[in-house]
Amino acid sequence: MNIDGVTTGIVLDHIQAGKSMEIYEYLGLDKLQSCVAVIQNVRSAKYGKKDIIKIDELIDLNLDVLGYFDPNITVNYIKDGKLLEKKHLALPDRLTDVLHCKNPRCITSCEQEIPHVFELVDREKKIYRCIYCDTQVRV
Amino acid sequence: MQRDQIRNLISILDLSVDEINGLIDVANDIDQHPERYQEACRHKQLATLFFEPSTRTRLSFESAMLSLGGSVLGFSSANSSSAAKGESVSDTVRTVGNYADIIAMRHPKEGAPMIASQHTVVPIINAGDGGHFHPTQTLTDLLTISRKKGRLSDMTIGLCGDLKFGRTVHSLIEATLRYPNIRYILISPEELRVPEYMIDELKEAGADFEEVTDLEAAMPQLDILYMTRIQKERFFNEEDYLRLKDTYILTPDKLKNAKSDLSILHPLPRVNEISVKVDEDPRACYFYQTLCGKQIRMALILFLLGIHPEEQA
Numbered sequence: 001m002n003i004d005g006v007t008t009g010i011v012l013d014h015i016q017a018g019k020s021m022e023i024y025e026y027l028g029l030d031k032l033q034s035c036v037a038v039i040q041n042v043r044s045a046k047y048g049k050k051d052i053i054k055i056d057e058l059i060d061l062n063l064d065v066l067g068y069f070d071p072n073i074t075v076n077y078i079k080d081g082k083l084l085e086k087k088h089l090a091l092p093d094r095l096t097d098v099l100h101c102k103n104p105r106c107i108t109s110c111e112q113e114i115p116h117v118f119e120l121v122d123r124e125k126k127i128y129r130c131i132y133c134d135t136q137v138r139v
Numbered sequence: 140m141q142r143d144q145i146r147n148l149i150s151i152l153d154l155s156v157d158e159i160n161g162l163i164d165v166a167n168d169i170d171q172h173p174e175r176y177q178e179a180c181r182h183k184q185l186a187t188l189f190f191e192p193s194t195r196t197r198l199s200f201e202s203a204m205l206s207l208g209g210s211v212l213g214f215s216s217a218n219s220s221s222a223a224k225g226e227s228v229s230d231t232v233r234t235v236g237n238y239a240d241i242i243a244m245r246h247p248k249e250g251a252p253m254i255a256s257q258h259t260v261v262p263i264i265n266a267g268d269g270g271h272f273h274p275t276q277t278l279t280d281l282l283t284i285s286r287k288k289g290r291l292s293d294m295t296i297g298l299c300g301d302l303k304f305g306r307t308v309h310s311l312i313e314a315t316l317r318y319p320n321i322r323y324i325l326i327s328p329e330e331l332r333v334p335e336y337m338i339d340e341l342k343e344a345g346a347d348f349e350e351v352t353d354l355e356a357a358m359p360q361l362d363i364l365y366m367t368r369i370q371k372e373r374f375f376n377e378e379d380y381l382r383l384k385d386t387y388i389l390t391p392d393k394l395k396n397a398k399s400d401l402s403i404l405h406p407l408p409r410v411n412e413i414s415v416k417v418d419e420d421p422r423a424c425y426f427y428q429t430l431c432g433k434q435i436r437m438a439l440i441l442f443l444l445g446i447h448p449e450e451q452a
Binding site: 103105106107108109110111113114129130131132133134136 | 227228229246247248249250251253254268269270271335336
């Protein structure tokens with residue numbers, strides 16, 4: 001299967017197989033005018049299978065959100081056919097309005113305008129904690 | 140004053156151990172020399188914003204401020220404030236911050252006082268947020284324990300009852316974890332065990348603790364017995380409440396094997412978890428706690444307002 005390389009744009013590599021559509025939707029890539037390729041189940045020496053997203057445009061990406069979805073993603077910024085920058089992601093220390101607190105006693109459950117903020121408390125176990133009520137979420 | 144220069148009390152961990160010990164010293168001085176403090180907060184106003192009912196906490200705050208020569212304003216239920224019209228916590232405190240020098244807030248939703256602290260430049264005191272924290276009750280408990288035992292270290296504390304939703308339990312554990320050689324016996328029904336994040340905190344701190352269901356078996360080991368009420372208002376399902384509410388009832392009979400210098404604490408109100416027959420036992424400290432509650436809140440108000448009358452004495 002042939003898909004053109006990106007001349008100027010972004011390549012999201014090493015996405016966990018099966019997660020690319022979720023990321024595509026969350027990043028709102030369907031709203032872009034430029035060419036976007038979602039490639040699933042690509043053979044990978046490291047992971048067995050992986051997904052790749054190619055975006056034919058340099059756009060602002062929320063790397064915190066991407067890191068939350070999949071901390072193993074590599075973000076490659078390409079300009080004029082050359083690799084401008086390669087970023088390795090990690091679980092972000094703080095997430096705003098990505099996770100939603102499910103504790104019915106949390107203040108966020110009744111006041112809609114309050115941002116849902118979670119802080120990473122255990123990177124190894126991937127546990128976040130709501131800053132308001134301390135409810136923990138394993139991602 | 141800038142918001143980041145304001146001291147609030149949202150969680151007991153907002154205070155260092157030295158600051159807690161300092162508050163205990165001031166509360167003891169207030170006990171000995173109340174006259175030194177009677178004008179300390181003249182022309183200062185405390186707002187008590189209670190979105191949920193309370194007797195002791197609200198009245199002790201108001202009594203504390205009045206005994207410091209200040210004045211009080213506020214409301215005692217959400218229905219008598221604009222919260223009933225749907226006003227947000229942030230809008231309420233933005234308004235009240237223009238009327239008062241310090242705010243004590245109780246709210247049924249967890250995190251409400253934290254939100255409040257982000258929207259005003261007057262100090263916010265968390266007077267209880269849902270099943271989350273109740274730091275001024277913890278200060279009360281620490282003052283009571285310190286007066287009864289002469290120390291805040293080297294003891295076995297039994298916490299009994301609703302350890303899941305019992306906010307006073309969570310705050311007391313977090314506070315005492317910072318003192319050396321405290322052992323915890325966590326006595327509760329399976330359904331009301333302490334939340335996972337508290338267990339994690341106990342493990343991280345390397346604390347000596349065990350979770351049990353039998354109060355009488357644990358009794359002989361205890362230096363402090365901290366009883367709690369099974370709180371009807373924390374249950375979404377009344378059946379669960381009815382099934383669990385009478386799990387632990389402390390009677391003189393159950394105290395037979397207790398140490399002679401045991402101190403029995405309870406944040407109050409009680410329903411039936413401590414028999415009134417225990418009230419006459421010299422080990423019962425729960426009404427003495429209410430006096431400690433007023434004096435430590437006096438010390439806290441002075442601290443958060445930056446007033447130091449004891450230095451002028």
